[in-house]
Amino acid sequence: MEILIAPSILSADFTQLGSQLRACQEAGADMIHIDVMDGRFVPNITFGPDIVKACKRVSDLPLDVHLMIVEPEKHLKSFIEAGSDIVTVHFETCPHIHRTLQTIREMGAKAGLTFNPGTPVDGLNYLTDLVDQVLIMSVNPGFGGQKFIPSALEKIDLVRWILDENDSEAIIQVDGGISPDTIQAVYQAGASNFVAGTAIFGHPDGIGAGIRSLREALL
Ligand code: DX5
Ligand code: ZN
Numbered sequence: 001m002e003i004l005i006a007p008s009i010l011s012a013d014f015t016q017l018g019s020q021l022r023a024c025q026e027a028g029a030d031m032i033h034i035d036v037m038d039g040r041f042v043p044n045i046t047f048g049p050d051i052v053k054a055c056k057r058v059s060d061l062p063l064d065v066h067l068m069i070v071e072p073e074k075h076l077k078s079f080i081e082a083g084s085d086i087v088t089v090h091f092e093t094c095p096h097i098h099r100t101l102q103t104i105r106e107m108g109a110k111a112g113l114t115f116n117p118g119t120p121v122d123g124l125n126y127l128t129d130l131v132d133q134v135l136i137m138s139v140n141p142g143f144g145g146q147k148f149i150p151s152a153l154e155k156i157d158l159v160r161w162i163l164d165e166n167d168s169e170a171i172i173q174v175d176g177g178i179s180p181d182t183i184q185a186v187y188q189a190g191a192s193n194f195v196a197g198t199a200i201f202g203h204p205d206g207i208g209a210g211i212r213s214l215r216e217a218l219l
Contacts, residue, residue: 003192004173005215006193007210009032010197011198025061031085033064034063034084036069041069062085064088064112065087067090067093072093080108091114092119098126101131114137134170144198145202156172156189174186174191178194196210199214
């Protein structure tokens with residue numbers, strides 16, 4: 001499985017966003033992860049479509065937009081028009097998830113589906129043909145810098161099984177507490193796309209060193 005590293009700009013220095021995004025690209029990041037929070041589904045408030053637009057102007061990397069918002073279907077158009085390449089919605093926020101995933105693809109983006117740490121993944125059995133990416137949350141969403149929740153590992157293993165059983169090519173992404181200490185176990189469980197905020201933007205030797213330290217931990 002190709003290893004994909006997705007720096008989460010939640011932990012970026014917002015006064016230096018342009019240069020930090022360029023540093024991510026130079027250091028071989030595979031996409032940019034943008035955490036959209038609404039203060040309702042999650043306690044924190046972060047970015048809207050204008051930030052996605054700004055990222056698009058300074059980076060050629062795919063923009064991976066994680067919508068932690070209620071009623072995401074109301075905002076798909078504006079986030080996709082702003083330049084989102086992948087849009088991930090939460091299973092918990094979508095009563096009509098089948099339709100929402102279809103709509104994301106119809107609007108021209110890749111469709112991601114995510115599950116909180118306490119949410120069972122059984123629903124995925126009915127959705128495998130509609131998803132390009134399954135995101136397993138390994139923290140309760142809302143903040144960067146939280147501790148990895150180990151039960152995510154058995155969930156990744158189960159998702160790997162569901163995807164393989166259904167001949168799905170969808171990628172498994174993991175978000176929360178990814179560091180050189182946790183990434184190997186997550187990879188072994190079957191994930192290949194790693195979101196990391198603190199481990200990359202908070203690395204004492206800089207963004208490049210942060211990305212390298214994650215890749216080296218997988219060697
Ligand atoms: C959590 C966000 C994450 C967060 C990860 O709500 O979805 O993307 O930025 O941050 P770290 O890597 O610091 O756990
Ligand atoms: Zn995220």
